[in-house]
Amino acid sequence: MKSNDNYTQMDENKFEKSISELEKSHDLVCLFCAQQGKRFVLYYIFEKGKQLLMMTKHLTGTTATSIAAQFPSACWYEREIRDGFGIEFDGLQDRRPLLLHEPYPDGFHPLLKSFKNQKIHTKKDVIDSYPFMPITGEGIYHIPVGPVHAGIIEPGHFRFSVIGETIFNLEIRVFYKHRGIEKLAEGKQPRECIAIAEAISGDESVANAVAFCMAMEKISEITVSARAMGLRTILLELERIYSHLGDLAGMIIDVAYPVGASAFFILREDIFQLNELLTDSRFMRGMMDIGGLKRDIEQDKLRQAGEFLTTFVQRFKKAVEAVQVPSVIDRLDNTGIVKRELVRPLHLTGPIARAAGVAIDTRRDHPYGDYSKVPIRLGEKGDVLSRFEVKTAEISDAVAIIRQVIASLPLAERRAVLPIKDGDACSLVEAARGQTMHWVSIKKGVIDRYKVRTASFCNWRAIEHAVLGNIVPDFPLINKSMNLSYAGTDL
Amino acid sequence: MKALSNILTKKVTRDEEFECLGIKLRKDIDCIFGRSLQLRELDTGSDNATEIELVNLTTPYYDIERFGVTFVASPRHADGLIVTGAITHNMAIAAKKTYEAMPSPKIVIALGDDACGTGIFKEGYAVIGSASDILPVDVKIPGNPPSPKEILAGILAVLETIKKKKSQQHLHS
Numbered sequence: 196m197k198s199n200d201n202y203t204q205m206d207e208n209k210f211e212k213s214i215s216e217l218e219k220s221h222d223l224v225c226l227f228c229a230q231q232g233k234r235f236v237l238y239y240i241f242e243k244g245k246q247l248l249m250m251t252k253h254l255t256g257t258t259a260t261s262i263a264a265q266f267p268s269a270c271w272y273e274r275e276i277r278d279g280f281g282i283e284f285d286g287l288q289d290r291r292p293l294l295l296h297e298p299y300p301d302g303f304h305p306l307l308k309s310f311k312n313q314k315i316h317t318k319k320d321v322i323d324s325y326p327f328m329p330i331t332g333e334g335i336y337h338i339p340v341g342p343v344h345a346g347i348i349e350p351g352h353f354r355f356s357v358i359g360e361t362i363f364n365l366e367i368r369v370f371y372k373h374r375g376i377e378k379l380a381e382g383k384q385p386r387e388c389i390a391i392a393e394a395i396s397g398d399e400s401v402a403n404a405v406a407f408c409m410a411m412e413k414i415s416e417i418t419v420s421a422r423a424m425g426l427r428t429i430l431l432e433l434e435r436i437y438s439h440l441g442d443l444a445g446m447i448i449d450v451a452y453p454v455g456a457s458a459f460f461i462l463r464e465d466i467f468q469l470n471e472l473l474t475d476s477r478f479m480r481g482m483m484d485i486g487g488l489k490r491d492i493e494q495d496k497l498r499q500a501g502e503f504l505t506t507f508v509q510r511f512k513k514a515v516e517a518v519q520v521p522s523v524i525d526r527l528d529n530t531g532i533v534k535r536e537l538v539r540p541l542h543l544t545g546p547i548a549r550a551a552g553v554a555i556d557t558r559r560d561h562p563y564g565d566y567s568k569v570p571i572r573l574g575e576k577g578d579v580l581s582r583f584e585v586k587t588a589e590i591s592d593a594v595a596i597i598r599q600v601i602a603s604l605p606l607a608e609r610r611a612v613l614p615i616k617d618g619d620a621c622s623l624v625e626a627a628r629g630q631t632m633h634w635v636s637i638k639k640g641v642i643d644r645y646k647v648r649t650a651s652f653c654n655w656r657a658i659e660h661a662v663l664g665n666i667v668p669d670f671p672l673i674n675k676s677m678n679l680s681y682a683g684t685d686l
Numbered sequence: 687m688k689a690l691s692n693i694l695t696k697k698v699t700r701d702e703e704f705e706c707l708g709i710k711l712r713k714d715i716d717c718i719f720g721r722s723l724q725l726r727e728l729d730t731g732s733d734n735a736t737e738i739e740l741v742n743l744t745t746p747y748y749d750i751e752r753f754g755v756t757f758v759a760s761p762r763h764a765d766g767l768i769v770t771g772a773i774t775h776n777m778a779i780a781a782k783k784t785y786e787a788m789p790s791p792k793i794v795i796a797l798g799d800d801a802c803g804t805g806i807f808k809e810g811y812a813v814i815g816s817a818s819d820i821l822p823v824d825v826k827i828p829g830n831p832p833s834p835k836e837i838l839a840g841i842l843a844v845l846e847t848i849k850k851k852k853s854q855q856h857l858h859s
Contacts, residue, residue, distance in 0.1 A: 345760070348729070372730075
């Protein structure tokens with residue numbers, strides 16, 4: 196099948212040698228599997244600065260060689276492929292199921308083409324029996340938290356191993372919300388899949404819809420008009436603003452300063468209402484289309500948005516000033532440090548990576564949309580305070596980007612109408628939480644395989660490391676400073 | 687103090703319709719529960735947009751606590767459960783345990799299209815179905831996601847039903 200990206204087919208004999216060479220220079224963006232007829236193909240997507248290196252490996256059977264020793268982030272991908280396709284990885288240490296929890300029947304692999312998506316019979320009367328990593332020693336006790344948490348928040352399980360108040364180890368188990376998104380997309384018309392992309396993660400509706408449409412446009416060789424590109428950029432940046440505002444408010448709430456948080460919450464509500472004015476949806480849903488946008492946005496509404504953002508900047512500045520008090524800063528400073536050395540091996544992405552001092556941003560590294568200049572905001576320590584500061588700066592930058600796009604937005608068709616072709620393509624978008632990858636394969640006009648890897652999927656591992664040596668009461672704060680999406684991970 | 691005055695100067699302009707619904711809700715809660723309605727949120731497979739709108743209800747713009755609604759940390763403290771999302775196989779056990787942990791009598795509200803059974807996740811291997819497939823749902827609040835005002839109106843609808851039942855029982859006794 197025709198691919199719209201350049202893949203190098205990996206040679207089995209040289210596989211281990213080339214992987215250990217890549218380990219020195221490249222990040223693993225994603226590893227996934229697709230079935231072609233009766234055979235399986237593994238796709239390895241690597242990144243080195245602004246360069247992507249895409250490789251495939253055609254398997255002869257149902258076994259492959261693990262690369263988790265060289266690329267630690269591969270562990271979750273290989274476990275995911277094991278669940279989805281039943282492929283075994285030689286050398287993979289962790290063989291626990293990832294997506295499919297205890298109720299699923301043994302030997303069930305939903306992404307195999309032989310399985311037609313339908314309701315299944317699960318095991319009856321199962322009990323939670325997931326083997327967490329055993330952590331033992333004098334004075335160590337365990338705090339199991341979740342999947343149902345205390346706040347209005349998504350479900351996941353946190354297994355803390357604690358000495359006194361200090362966290363000695365944390366293991367996170369997610370995928371409770373596994374809804375079978377990738378399988379659900381298979382066989383669907385590409386346009387039907389936009390709603391699926393929007394449902395991956397509510398507060399990343401625009402980013403995921405844009406990423407899906409970009410992959411489709413690459414496959415079908417459609418050029419999006421400058422106007423549609425500009426409007427997409429505006430919506431993507433509005434999403435970043437409300438997402439980051441929620442994180443800032445959450446961090447301030449978690450240091451017990453709700454008065455300080457309230458200003459961020461009010462600004463955030465104003466952005467939700469602005470979203471509704473522009474798109475009739477508080478989450479800006481139903482706007483994206485393959486080739487551009489489903490609806491245009493009237494110039495008058497854009498003018499109103501521009502005016503609103505002028506006053507927003509002043510109010511936001513005051514809200515940030517109001518939390519610059521020692522009792523707040525003291526809690527954020529030096530808490531939940533993500534070490535810079537972890538960014539590459541775990542492919543940590545977005546504000547978490549930038550706050551740790553690593554200058555990566557998909558908007559600059561793999562350009563799309565209407566971004567003429569994206570300032571990269573870097574932190575130094577990688578602590579909660581650095582993430583607070585990076586997100587604060589990125590809100591101001593997003594406002595500047597939107598105002599600039601509005602000022603120079605040309606009048607043009609909202610959508611290019613061209614036929615959809617067969618093929619496959621990968622797209623990358625910088626969502627509020629970081630780099631998001633979509634890979635779509637179209638066969639006979641319908642979706643044959645849809646692979647999604649959101650920023651959260653990579654960034655969960657950052658929390659497991661950031662909490663070490665911190666006290667349990669600081670966990671909510673550290674967690675909120677990253678604010679990962681469970682829905683976007685669990686799919 | 688100077689820092690605080692930065693953010694305390696601007697008053698929030700509120701939505702009139704929302705305020706009217708809220709006042710009605712306050713009266714119903716007084717009549718049925720005496721003081722407050724305590725709700726526990728349970729996400730069984732949402733896309734997180736419904737959670738965001740629930741959180742928005744608690745923020746200063748809407749501030750639902752003014753009307754007597756509190757979101758509580760434990761099902762053991764709750765009068766009602768708000769279920770969001772389709773019911774995934776992976777969440778089914780936790781969902782049932784959460785429901786069972788609530789003291790009776792208890793209310794169940796299905797919030798959002800997926801919890802109501804009209805969303806895109808009703809099919810497929812990974813979901814059992816919607817909230818009413820495993821729990822006794824009292825009211826459905828559809829939407830993708832429902833807005834804060836729609837959620838408030840939905841909660842009010844449950845209380846109106848309870849109030850009616852209560853007054854009928856009163857007449858019969």
